[in-house]
Every structure is written in structure tokens, then in C-alpha cells.
Amino acid sequence: MNVKFSFDKATVERRGFTLEDVYRTIKSLFAACDFPCVSEEDVLSFTDKGHNDDFAVMWDIILSLLRADWFVECAASCVWQDEDGEEDILSQARSVGSRVYDRHPAFLLQRTR
Numbered sequence: 876m877n878v879k880f881s882f883d884k885a886t887v888e889r890r891g892f893t894l895e896d897v898y899r900t901i902k903s904l905f906a907a908c909d910f911p912c913v914s915e916e917d918v919l920s921f922t923d924k925g926h927n928d929d930f931a932v933m934w935d936i937i938l939s940l941l942r943a944d945w946f947v948e949c950a951a952s953c954v955w956q957d958e959d960g961e962e963d964i965l966s967q968a969r970s971v972g973s974r975v976y977d978r979h980p981a982f983l984l985q986r987t988r
Contacts, residue, residue: 876922876923876929876930876933876955876956876957876958877913877920877921877922877923877955877956877957878920878921878933878937878953878954878955878956878964879914879918879919879920879921879952879953879954879956880901880918880919880920880950880952880953881917881918881919881950881951881952882894882897882898882949882950882951883949883950883951886948886949887949890945890948890949892945892949897949898915898919901919901940902919904936904939904940905921905933905936908932908933908936909924910922910923910924910929910932910933910936911924918952921933937953937955937964940953941953941964941968947965947968947969950965952965953965953968
């Protein structure tokens with residue numbers, strides 16, 4: 876299983892962030908749980924470690940991001956892939972309107988330490 880993220884640079888900058896801020900925040904959330912970042916170009920991709928609880932832990936991270944306004948507004952894509960196929964998480968979250976927080980990536984990074 877893996878999850879892939881991409882971000883809209885113009886939206887990120889309009890919100891007063893840099894792509895580096897966003898990438899650092901996303902990477903730190905997954906690194907805190909030892910999930911490897913397997914792609915660092917325009918698309919950040921993280922993969923499981925083969926442990927039984929990887930699914931639950933990865934979804935914990937994803938759901939925390941989906942609750943952040945900055946993430947939902949700045950993300951261009953958030954796609955979950957597993958043996959059952961691919962799921963566009965971001966479009967589902969936007970249709971449900973799940974945003975409840977508005978935090979700067981650095982604040983979110985501090986909260987996860």
C-alpha cells in the first residue's frame with residue numbers, strides 16, 4: 876500500500892507557505908512512524924513497512940491531514956493505492972467538506988512531535 880500527494884504551488888504560496896514547508900511537514904508525519912518516502916519529486920509517495928498495523932497508522936496520518944484546511948486547499952491530489960486498486964481521497968474529502976482546522980504546516984509539524 877502507498878499514498879501519493881501532490882500540491883498546487885500557486886495555492887501554497889498564496890496561503891503564505893512554501894512547497895518546502897509543506898513537503899517537510901508531510902515527510903515528518905510519515906517519518907515519525909518510520910514510513911519511507913519513496914518519491915520526492917513533484918509527487919510525494921509513502922509506502923507501508925509490511926507490518927500488520929500499517930494500514931491503520933497510515934490512515935491516521937491521512938485523516939489528520941484531511942482535517943487541516945491548509946492541506947485540503949493546497950493539495951492537488953491525494954491518492955491511496957493498495958491491492959484493491961486506487962482511491963482518490965482528496966476528491967472524496969472535498970465533497971464531504973471535512974475541513975475543520977486551519978493550521979500552518981509548521982504548527983502541525985510541532986503538534987506531531
